[in-house]
Amino acid sequence: xxxxxxxxxxxxxxxxxxxxxxxxxxxxxxxxxxxxxxxxxxxxxxxxxxxxxxxxxxxxxxxxxxxxxxxxxxxxxxxxxxxxxxxxxxxxxxxxxxxxxxxxxxxxxxxxxxxxxxxxxxxxxxxxxxxxxxxxxxxxxxxxxxxxxxxxxxxxxxxxxxxxxxxxxxxxxxxxxxxxxxxxxxxxxxxxxxxxxxxxxxxxxxxxxxxxxxxxxxxxxxxxxxxxxxxxxxxxxxxxxxxxxxxxxxxxxxxxxxxxxxxxxxxxxxxxxxxxxxxxxxxxxxxxxxxxxxxxxxxxxxxxxxxxxxxxxxxxxxxxxxxxxxxxxxxxxxx
Amino acid sequence: xxxxxxxxxxxxxxxxxxxxxxxxxxxxxxxxxxxxxxxxxxxxxxxxxxxxxxxxxxxxxxxxxxxxxxxxxxxxxxxxxxxxxxxxxxxxxxxxxxxxxxxxxxxxxxxxxxxxxxxxxxxxxxxxxxxxxxxxxxxxxxxxxxxxxxxxxxxxxxxxxxxxxxxxxxxxxxxxxxxxxxxxxxxxxxxxxxxxxxxxxxxxxxxxxxxxxxxxxxxxxxxxxxxxxxxxxxxxxxxxxxxxxxxxxxxxxxxxxxxxxxxxxxxxxxxxxxxxxxxxxxxxxxx
Ligand SMILES: Nc1ncnc2c1ncn2[C@@H]1O[C@H](COP(=O)(O)OP(=O)(O)O)[C@@H](O)[C@H]1O
Ligand SMILES: [Mg+2]
Numbered sequence: 001x002x003x004x005x006x007x008x009x010x011x012x013x014x015x016x017x018x019x020x021x022x023x024x025x026x027x028x029x030x031x032x033x034x035x036x037x038x039x040x041x042x043x044x045x046x047x048x049x050x051x052x053x054x055x056x057x058x059x060x061x062x063x064x065x066x067x068x069x070x071x072x073x074x075x076x077x078x079x080x081x082x083x084x085x086x087x088x089x090x091x092x093x094x095x096x097x098x099x100x101x102x103x104x105x106x107x108x109x110x111x112x113x114x115x116x117x118x119x120x121x122x123x124x125x126x127x128x129x130x131x132x133x134x135x136x137x138x139x140x141x142x143x144x145x146x147x148x149x150x151x152x153x154x155x156x157x158x159x160x161x162x163x164x165x166x167x168x169x170x171x172x173x174x175x176x177x178x179x180x181x182x183x184x185x186x187x188x189x190x191x192x193x194x195x196x197x198x199x200x201x202x203x204x205x206x207x208x209x210x211x212x213x214x215x216x217x218x219x220x221x222x223x224x225x226x227x228x229x230x231x232x233x234x235x236x237x238x239x240x241x242x243x244x245x246x247x248x249x250x251x252x253x254x255x256x257x258x259x260x261x262x263x264x265x266x267x268x269x270x271x272x273x274x275x276x277x278x279x280x281x282x283x284x285x286x287x288x289x290x291x292x293x294x295x296x297x298x299x300x301x302x303x304x305x306x307x308x309x310x311x312x313x314x315x316x317x318x319x320x321x322x323x324x325x326x327x328x329x330x331x332x333x334x335x
Numbered sequence: 336x337x338x339x340x341x342x343x344x345x346x347x348x349x350x351x352x353x354x355x356x357x358x359x360x361x362x363x364x365x366x367x368x369x370x371x372x373x374x375x376x377x378x379x380x381x382x383x384x385x386x387x388x389x390x391x392x393x394x395x396x397x398x399x400x401x402x403x404x405x406x407x408x409x410x411x412x413x414x415x416x417x418x419x420x421x422x423x424x425x426x427x428x429x430x431x432x433x434x435x436x437x438x439x440x441x442x443x444x445x446x447x448x449x450x451x452x453x454x455x456x457x458x459x460x461x462x463x464x465x466x467x468x469x470x471x472x473x474x475x476x477x478x479x480x481x482x483x484x485x486x487x488x489x490x491x492x493x494x495x496x497x498x499x500x501x502x503x504x505x506x507x508x509x510x511x512x513x514x515x516x517x518x519x520x521x522x523x524x525x526x527x528x529x530x531x532x533x534x535x536x537x538x539x540x541x542x543x544x545x546x547x548x549x550x551x552x553x554x555x556x557x558x559x560x561x562x563x564x565x566x567x568x569x570x571x572x573x574x575x576x577x578x579x580x581x582x583x584x585x586x587x588x589x590x591x592x593x594x595x596x597x598x599x600x601x602x603x604x605x606x607x608x609x610x611x612x613x614x615x616x617x618x619x620x621x622x
Binding site: 050052071072073077078079081082083085086087088089090098099102103146150 | 517519520522523524525526527528529530533537538541542544
C-alpha cells in the first residue's frame with residue numbers, strides 16, 4: 001500500500017493562486033522527486049499531501065481513499081522537515097518514540113521499534129543524547145528515525161539535505177536511497193537541486209510556478225525535455241540555448257544542445273570559436289566559448305584538455321542531439 | 336583573555352567599578368547591622384547603648400513576626416501561582432489573536448506601569464469598595480452579598496491587587512517565548528498525532544521552562560518587598576508582611592534598633608528563599 005493521487009488540486013493563499021491545478025499519480029513504492037526553482041510551490045504541494053495545509057479545491061487520494069478533509073495525523077504519512085524539527089528537550093529516544101506514544105502503543109513495543117530504528121540508522125549509541133548534542137547528519141537521522149518507526153504509507157521529505165555540507169549531503173543521499181531499497185516504501189522528496197533529483201528519483205516531477213512542467217524518469221527528462229524550462233533546469237552544466245537566425249535554420253525559435261554533445265574537431269559543419277575560459281575538473285574540462293554564429297557555448301570534454309583562453313578552437317554539434325523549441329518554449333517533435 | 340597579562344589587565348580595569356559597587360552595598364548594610372545591635376529608640380535617642388542580640392530576640396519572639404512571615408510567603412506564593420498559570424494561559428490566547436495584537440499587547444502591559452500606590456488607591460476606592468466598588472456592583476447584579484474586602488479578606492484583596500500588577504509582566508515574557516516556538520516543531524507534533532493537550536504538555540511547557548524560571552526568580556525578589564499596597568490600603572494589621580513589620584517597628588514604635596534587626600532578618604530570609612529557589616530551578620537556567 002502507498003499510492004498517492006492528486007486530482008485537480010489547487011491552493012490559494014488569500015488572493016494569490018500558488019498552485020493553479022495539479023494532477024499526479026504516485027505509484028506504490030516509488031521514489032518520486034519534486035524539483036523546481038525556489039518558490040515554485042514544491043513545499044506547498046508536499047504540505048497539501050501531508051495535511052498541513054488545506055486544499056482550496058480538488059481531492060487527494062491515499063491508497064485510493066479521499067483524504068483531503070482528514071487531519072494530518074489520520075493520513076498515515078510521515079514527514080522529514082528541512083530544519084529536522086526535533087523536539088529539543090527530549091532525548092533521541094524520546095523523539096523517535098513520540099509518535100508511537102501519542103498513538104498509545106504499549107511500552108515494550110515502542111522500545112523494540114525504537115531500538116530497531118536506531119540500529120538501522122546507526123543511532124544506538126546516541127539514544128540518550130539531546131538533539132543539540134548531535135551533529136547535523138545525526139539530527140537528520142533522528143528525524144528519519146522518527147518517520148520510520150511509525151511505519152507510514154509514504155514518507156515525505158522537504159529538502160532534507162539542504163542544511164548539510166556537501167560531503168555529508170552525498171553520504172546522506174546514499175543512505176536515503178539505501179533506506180528506500182530496504183523499506184520499499186513510497187517516498188516523495190522535494191529538492192531544488194537537480195543533481196539530487198537526477199541521482200535519487202525513480203521519477204521526477206519538474207515544477208514551474210505551481211504547474212507541473214513534465215513528469216518522467218531522469219533519463220526521459222534528460223533525453224527528451226518537453227519544454228525550454230525543463231531543458232534548462234535538468235543537466236549540469238546547463239544545456240546551451242541558442243535563439244535567433246541560427247535557430248531559424250533548424251525551423252525553431254530556440255535550439256538547445258547539451259555541453260557533452262558538442263565535440264572538439266574539424267569538419268564540414270565545424271564552428272570556429274574563441275576560448276573564453278576553461279574549467280579543469282580533472283575528470284572533465286568545461287570550456288566556455290564565444291562563436292559568431294551561435295553566441296556563447298559551453299563544451300564538456302572528457303579528461304584534461306589543453307585550452308588556453310584567447311586561442312581558437314573548432315567544434316562540431318551532434319545534429320541528432322539538437323533539441324528544438326517553438327516560440328512558447330514547447331518542444332517541436334521531429335516529424 | 337588568553338594570556339596572564341591580559342587577565343591581569345582585565346582585573347585592573349574592572350577594579351574601580353567593583354570597588355564602588357562594593358562600597359555602595361557594604362556601607363548601608365554595615366550601618367544597619369550596627370544599629371541592630373543598639374538599644375536605640377528615637378523617643379529616647381540620647382540613651383542609646385549596646386544591647387547585643389536583644390533586638391533580634393525581641394523581634395523574633397514578637398507574635399507579629401510569625402504572622403508577617405506567613406503573610407509574606409502566602410502573598411509571594413499566591414501571586415507566583417496566579418502569574419505563572421494565568422500568564423501562560425493569556426500568552427497562548429494572545430498568540431492566537433492576529434488582529435490588533437500590538438495594541439492588545441500594549442494594553443496588557445499597562446498595569447505594570449501603574450505606581451503601586453496609585454493602583455492600591457484605585458483598587459480600594461473604585462474596585463473593592465463595599466458600597467460603591469465595581470466588584471460590589473457585580474456581586475449585587477449576581478444577587479450575592481458584597482464583600483467588605485479590606486475588613487473581611489484583606490489577604491485575598493492584597494493578593495488580587497498585586498497579581499493584577501504582576502500578571503502582565505509574566506504574560507509578556509511567556510508570550511515572547513511562545514512566539515519563538517518553532518513552527519515546524521508544531522507541525523511535526525501534528526504529524527505525530529499529538530492532541531492539543533499533549534502538544535501543550537510535551538512541547539509548549541518544556542519550551543517555557545526557562546521563562547517560567549525567570550518569572551519566578553524576578554517576581555519573588557519584588558514580591559518579598561511589597562509594601563505600598565498594604566500601607567495605602569491600611570491592611571497592615573491583618574495582612575502585614577515583613578517590610579510592613581519593619582516599618583511598623585521603626586516608624587510607628589520609633590524603635591530604630593528593632594527595625595534594623597528586622598531589616599537584617601528580612602535580608603537573611605530573602606537569601607534563604609533565593610538559595611532555595613536557585614536549588615530548585617536553577618538547573619533549568621544552566622541547561
Ligand atoms: N502560508 C503562506 N502564505 C502565503 N503565501 C505562501 C505561504 N506559503 C507559501 N506561500 C507562497 O507560495 C509560493 C510557493 O511556496 P513554496 O511551496 O514554499 O515554494 P518552494 O518550496 O518550491 O520553494 C511562494 O511564492 C510563497 O511565497
Ligand atoms: Mg520549500
